[in-house]
Amino acid sequence: MTLHFVLVPQWQGSPSPRAMRHAEGVAALRSGLPTSATTEVAVPLEAGDDQGSGIARFTSIQLVRERTTDALGGVPDPFVIVGGDCGVSAAGIATAALRHPEVAVVWFDAHPDLNTPQSSPSGAYSGMVLRSLIDGGEVSAGRVVLVGARSWDPDEESFAAGAGLATLAVEQVLDPDTLVETVAASGADSVYVHVDLDVVDPAEVDGLLDPAPFGMSVGALVGAIKALRARFPLAGATLAGYAPSSAKGEHAAADAATILRIIAALD
Helix, strand or coil: CCCEEEEECCCCCCCCCCCCHHHHHHHHHHCCCCHHHEEECCCCCCCCCCCCCCCCCHHHHHHHHHHHHHHHCCCCCCEEEEECCHHHHHHHHHHHHHHCCCEEEEEECCCCCCCCCCCCCCCCHHHCHHHHHHHCCCCCHHHEEEECCCCCCHHHHHHHHHHCCEEECHHHHCCHHHHHHHHHHCCCCEEEEEEEHHHECCCCCCCCCCCCCCCECHHHHHHHHHHHHHHCCEEEEEEECCCCCCCCCHHHHHHHHHHHHHHHHHC
């Protein structure tokens, strides 16, 4: 199986004043990916505006989604979107759902990203992307599994409970069979894997803008992804949330090795 990579150095969906580091993260990873199987989406330099949407930088985010969707149209399965902030998953999941109507979305993230423009404390799209896909009908709530989320806003908790989203805490996926059986119970025939690197414990990855303690070990994450791949075809994946503190040095080298190990588990 050959993975095809689509690089999307979007930073506009992040609420952080250091959001541009997400674009720097994509640049830092580019050299570790096969040139012949890699496409890059052009991201506008301007921040964009909300145009009354309640979503910060909405115009640029919408433009990037359109460009990413166009790029994915020329890329066969399975593809891996390398971001950028979590908003890059919107085009990927929507594309995968069109190709695989019974796909399940496994969302590895310290944050559930289930806010709306009305409930979001920041207006940042990265905190709304999964909710927007559910509300927009691109993915069914019954085929979403949240893994490792440990930083919730109140409205996110109430939505997840009311919608019946499956949620697995960090300790519950130490045995990857628990995750596999949860996905199987949804009736899915394939899987889309979204990984925001902040699902990992910050002791193991330096380049996180919004680290949350008590995350997954890299070994547990890799084991969970491999278990999913052994059971389900991969419809697509996202690797997001890398924001290097420096493009060089000990931390950058360690982070790059960690991220490439995670990507390798998808193959």
